[in-house]
Amino acid sequence: MPLTPEQQAEIDALRDAPQQTLRATVPGMEKHLYVAHQVLDHGLVRVIDYMGDDAAICQAARVSYGRGTKSVQNDEGLIRYLMRHWHSTPFEMCEVKFHVKLPVFVARQWIRHRTANVNEYSARYSILDREFYIPAPEHLAAQSSQNNQGRGEILQGEEAQRVLRLLQEDAMRSYDHYEDMLSQDGQQGLARELARMNLPANVYTQWYWKVDLHNLLHFLRLRADSHAQYEIRAYADAMCQIVADWVPAAFAAFRDYRMDAVSLSAQAVAVLKRRLAGEVVTKDDSGMGAREWREFEEIWGN
Template sequence: MTLTPEQQTEIETARGGATPTLRPTVPALEAMLFTAIPVLDHGFIRVVDYMGDDSAVVQAARVSYGRGTRKALEDEGLIRYLMRHHHSTPFEMCEIKFHIKLPIFVARQWIRHRTANVNEYSARYSIMDKDYYIPAPGQLAAQSSDNRQGRGEVLDQPTAERVLNLLRADAEQTYGHYEDMLGEEIGLARELARMNLTLNTYTQWYWKTDLHNLFHFLRLRADSHAQYEIRVYAEAMMETVKAWVPLSYGAFCDYRLGAVTFSAKMMTVLKKLLADEPVEQAGSGLSKREWSEMLAALGR
């Protein structure tokens, strides 16, 4: 993880001051506030602000039920009911803002989630840091033979070393040329010089979202099938969410992250399987891929 001296000073200043507030706070998240959590070789995430907690979810849900609602329900039971039945708006009452340092190619995948407010470091105004992502050898794998967007077998050591050397050399060369173009001899505009940088160069942004959309992001990106380089960011964010809204986090893990959805046709097959009736893929109405996914989910 790489923090500039200015960023380190900012963190120390923020953590050194305390401001009284009447707003609900979460001690477990307060302890993590502003602190950078390392991700990959030079990346990090840190929580810089948040609003609401588990009680905000409950409060919003009970308001929506109107007067006369029984209030004897425990908060956890209500939150789990909301998650189980896809009542999303109460979770939108909580918001969180992250400061994230990540490789550009990860950022371009991340930005497809169009449900957050984003402000990215501008290479038009500032000079990019000389930080670029170099994977660990164990993360270098060949193209999967059955998944067009996934990895297959890990490369052997000589091949992996060759790839690492290419990545380092290209990143060093392009950043060197970037510096040359910005230098006094050429003096190229920053907005033009940046085009030469490799996609493994690190960028930074502030990313603010509500809890409902954060859960949607985490369901996709913390999944074992997600690309490793974005999955590790999602996993780090999961730790902050666990500290922030433990009841909502637990419901999310049970009903979203660790859950499986079956289609209507799959349910027909499952009922036959439970009744010990013979059923084959050919007559099920499921494609081969759907059939294999269903069996994998059932551990068959």
């Protein structure tokens, strides 16, 4: 359970104090404000603030394209046009700030997205809580035998239990020792910035993460994808729900032109054109390598 009663009371107080504003406001997003969406066993994601809406994207585009955008009849059509043609700057005009609680190994993937603002809980200053991510049994997967970075079948029986026990025991023991090293009962106590090095990568950290909509969608494209590691995908999926409530037109366009879109190489375009003309094309005849052909067949059949 990610929230203490004190935290819930604080959220309730914040949600009880509406203010008047002249800014663009989105009722669908207001309902998310401050509310914690649980992710994984102890994680959470929640919206702390937001700027802009679907209309703000169009407003910025119309500054750029002036009279040129009059021909697009409505906001939704304009947003789809912008997304389809990779006119990304209008999407940068919306901004959102999240509070996220997440395991350190997820944070390490996440932080690789550089165009964002971050304030992370500092284990130099402060003491981390005794909270560790332990996968639910249905996510305890074997190494994929085909894919170097993928997962295979779910572990069962004896092996599953042994793995879970190791993860749990090591987490608890390393935290016990973390506390022992920090302890000042009759001793000096190791510096916090050193003691933390004993904690494994499934310990939870938290941060504020602020990002513009264009870069958020780029993050979601990579991290809500089936190739992303399940644990970060769980966060991305939760954020997709939120973005769909915030900027519904932009999110629908994102789904059609990014998430569910397919990129065809020059070779793949040529093969599809030949197929459409009735020709049977084989791998050897395709100009593609074995791996690329396999990826092609997964979508287009053989």
